[in-house]
Each structure stands twice: as structure tokens, then as C-alpha cells.
Amino acid sequence: MTTSAAIDTRLGMYRGMIRARYFEQRAYDLFMEGIVKGTTHLGLGQEAVAAGFAAAMRPTDMTFCTYRGHDHTLLRGAPMPALLGELAGRSTGICGGKGGSMHLTDVTNHAMGSYAIVGAHLPIAVGAAWAGRLRGTGQVSVCFFGDGTTNIGAFHEAVNLAAVWKVPVVFVCENNLYMEYTPIAAVIPVEHPAADRASAYGLEPLIVDGNDADAVYEIAVATIERARRGEGPSMVEAKTYRHKGHSRADPGAYRPHEEVEAWLARDPITIYRARLEAEGVGASALDAIERQAAAEVDDATQQTRNAPPPDPRTLTTQLWADGGSAWRN
């Protein structure tokens, strides 16, 4: 597709997708090794959505994402060693080991949290954007969620309120075709889980190829700037696919082999690299991006391996603003 993005922006998106891909592959490997514990919900295959939107956001715009939120948090600028440290439950983790894979948050970079209860963050994203409008900050919230979220009540409450109050928020459905282990088509009465619900709230149904970073960037710029102009929320449905199962416990065996193969052939990174090369970007420049990302992941891994576990004294800190957790005198 044609794009309005400058070449630096596009190389930035390529770098973002590569960093996210390598990070997730390493998270997978470290889980198998027993370094990363609990669970992980990897964004492998869905990198173009995170990269396209991150590239279109201002530094003070706010990201709200789900438990499949490693990519989004990383690409808003969160330091990789702190993210990997959090996955591994180390003291170096971005939440000090208290959040884990499903709760990555980096307020400094306006990655305002990863939320592990489906749909919960939609009204929260609306509230943050509404506060920005009241305070005149010009901020926009971008709220990522999965296709399964469109069936939960909080989705509808949040989208309705955002539309009624004309809140500067962009809702982004990452439709990877499966709500956990069940095909989304089996649990919705319409074809497009988010786009087909948009009209109920007076919003335009917007569908984008979520494996095409340029296309995602274009729609991200359009919807974010629309929100910033005070014209209210948008609903974007990005069609994409996760390369792995829902979470670490899931091999994804319920998905037809041909379907998986077809989507793997539409890998957003492969597509983008080929496009950039066809447009004259030298392979060496792209190779350098990949080498840098690999080195960054190796460095983050090393730091994580060497990091101590959280100090036991932190167990009862940070419940309250005074730093402690006292409930009595």
C-alpha cells in the first residue's frame, strides 16, 4: 500500500516489530528453561498492530492493553531488561516482581497498564482520556483488546460512555480469530466482532489488515488525530493472528493446519522487510536492526539471569501511598 509515513518512521516500525518478536521468542525460551514462571500470553505474529500504533502516538498519549501486552509496553519505550525482569519475577522487574507477565506497566512512558481481566481496561482507558480532556492535556488513550472482549459487558459500557461523552480514545480490537481456544465466529452473531458492534454506538466500522504495519499506521494516525481534534472515539478492528497458542499452557491444536500455515505465510515482519527492500532500503540496514535487537535481547537476558529475586521486605510495601500496607494503628 502507499503510505504517508516517512522512511525513519517505517524503519522505526520495523525495528519495533523485530524487538517485539525477539523479546517474545526469548520469553518463550526462558519459560521453557524455568526462568520465566507463571504464564505468558505471547504477541508473536501480532507485532504490526503494536508497532503501527506506537509509531503514531505522541509520547504523552496513553496505552492500555491486555495480558497479551508485552509488545505494547515494550514499544511505548519500556526498558527491555525491566520487562524481562518482571516476567522472571526479579527485583529488576518494572513492577518489582509484583505484577508479572500479565501486568506490565510503565507509567513513565505512559504504558498505563496491562489488564488481566477481560474488558476491565476499556472503561479505565476512557476515564484516563476523559481526564486528559478535562485538564486540557491533548492526550489520547489507545486501548488494545482481543476479539473475545467484545462479548463482555465492560466493552459495551465503555464504548457507549466514550461515544456519549466524545472522549479522545481509540479502541483497537486485535482480532486474532480465537477467544482463547474457541473460534470467535462460534460465539458472535456477526462477522466482525468489533467493527460490526461499532454502529450500535454511532461509530464508523473500521477494519484494517493487522499484519500490515503501514496500514495500521495510517489508520492509527487518522483515528488518534481525530480523537485529538475533539471528534470522539474510534473503533478499529485489526485482523491478525497469533503464531502460538493462547497462553503457555496451550499448544493451539484446535486450529486447522492450513489456517496456521496461511497466516504464517503472512508474517507481518517478513512482509514488511520484503516491502522495504523492494522500495530500495538496503538489506544491510535491515540486518543491522536485527543484529541490534538480538544484542539487546541477549543483554536483557543476561541482566535478568544475574538479577536477584525481590527483597522479602517488599512483600508488604506499596499497598498504600505511604509505601506500606498498614490497616490499623
Place this chain on the structure above:
Amino acid sequence: MAELTYRAAVARGIAQEMDRDSSVVLIGEDIAAAGGVFKTTEGLLERFGPDRVFDTPISEQAITGAIMGAAMNGLRPIGELMFSDFLAVCWDIVANQIAKTRYMTGGQVSLPLVIRTANGGGTRFGGQHSQSLENWAMAVPGLKVVAPSTPRDVIGLMAAAIRDPDPVVFFEHKKLFATKQEVPDGEIVDRLGVATVLAQGSDVTLAALAAMVPVAVEAASRLKASGVSAEVIDLRSLVPLDTRTLLESVSRTGRLVTVEENPRLCGWGAEIASLVAEEILWDLDGPIVRVTTPHIPLPAAAELEDLAIPSADRVVEAVLKIQ
């Protein structure tokens, strides 16, 4: 000094804080143009305008979620849930999101917000509009829990709740809305976690909250006639809990009776009883007794509801049994 109802004290308390801090905003169902279904927010829209006082759809997840997001981004929002029973339809936002976020993010996120809600029975509304749910909130780490019993305390504790840097669930008791009190003019600001000793006594401590405070006070005055000196403590907030005042009193009187509107199991009095048992058991001269609603939903019929909710008679009877 002016006579003020508990109902009007809610609006005065909010107005006091909105006047002082432009980041305080108020949202909820029917709270702006209509002034609240209990008329607790009357006049606030007119006084502070539509940029600070907002009507919402019937969407409790959106209300609580929106105030959480707003608190993350520089406001000190107040959200009203029309009835505390509606906490059940947004409990994910309250208990999983609002309560846990500071801890789970390693202290990155502050949530200076207040959830105000009309709580409690005695109004013949039946089982889904009458519950006393302070103990639900008390059971979740990360929520502060406040339940005033007088118009003056509504103002002072509202100010404390709004100024608090952490999330507060503020229970306003429906049965108390019409009660009146002479309240001083000017700013009133309390601290959370400070109980009040309403009647001093030497034979038994009655610990009560919200609408059970006047019940305990009435019981104490009747007990006096029977020669029993009862001390009445209005806890005012459950989190933080003023254990110092409570334990000092029970150590002195040697007896504790809790007066709780909630159903028996896991009511706030159970926690207080366990504290007393753990820390000052040897100061006791008799068993701890809890006067509560039976373990049932509240019925609508007046005769049944009055039987269910603790009365001064039941408190007197409980006290006399352990003298």
C-alpha cells in the same frame, strides 16, 4: 452553627472539597441534573457546572472504571453508585483493578478516588437494595472503608476521603439521610482511622458503625437504667481501623459487644472479635458477643426487616446476658 441533615451534609462535604481543589469532579447516575435519587448531590451541578458534575448512563463498570482512569491521569474523582448493592455489578473494577493496581505496579500508579454509595437497610427495599456491605470492601487489600453515622462526620470524613491519596469506599447510610444535627460552620476535616467514643462507660464496650451507632447509643441509655455502664465506640472507618481506641476500651470494660448490620458470617465484628481474642484475651471478663442480622438476605416486609436488623432491645439483651 446550623442544623443540617445527613443528606445535606453529603452535598456540603463534596462542595467543601470541590471549592478547594479544582481537580475534584463528581460522576454518577442522576447525580447532576436530578441532584441524586436521595438528593445527596443537590445544587452541585448549579454551583460547579457541567465540566465538574456529570450524569452517567446506568453503567457501574463504566463509572468505576472511568474514575479509576481519571485518577491515574491527574484528577481526584468521586463516583457515586446509587446503591451499595450495585458494587456487585462492578466488583471487578473495584476489587481487581482499583484495589490492586498500586501494589501490582510496584507503586507506579496512585488512585486518589472516592466511591460513594448509599448503603444499608431499614427502608423496606428488599434484598437487593438494602445490604450493609462494608465488610465486602474491608476484605479486599487496597481499599479504605468509611461509614459515617452523623452529619458532622459525613463532612469531615468526606473531606478526609477525597484528600486521601488512596481509593476510599464511602458508605452513606440510607436510614440516616433524614437525621439532623447542629454542625459548625466553616471547613470540617477529619482523619481516617480515628474512632469516636460517644458514651463513656465501665462495664461493657459497644462497637458500632453507621446506622448501628444510634442503636448502640439507645441501648447504652437503657442499660444505664439497669445499672450497667456501657461505652459506645463509633468506629467511623474500618480501614484504617482504630484498634488503639477499641482495645484500650475493651481492656478497661472487660466486655465487648459488636453491633453490626451485616449478616453474621464474616461481618466486620468477626475481625474485631479476633483482634480482641488475640491481643487482650486475658483482659476479658466475659465472652465477646456479636449482635448482627441473621445469615439471610434482608426481607422487604416491615415486621420482618425490623426483626432482622439489630435493635436496641437485642443489644440490651445481649449485654445483660454477659453481665
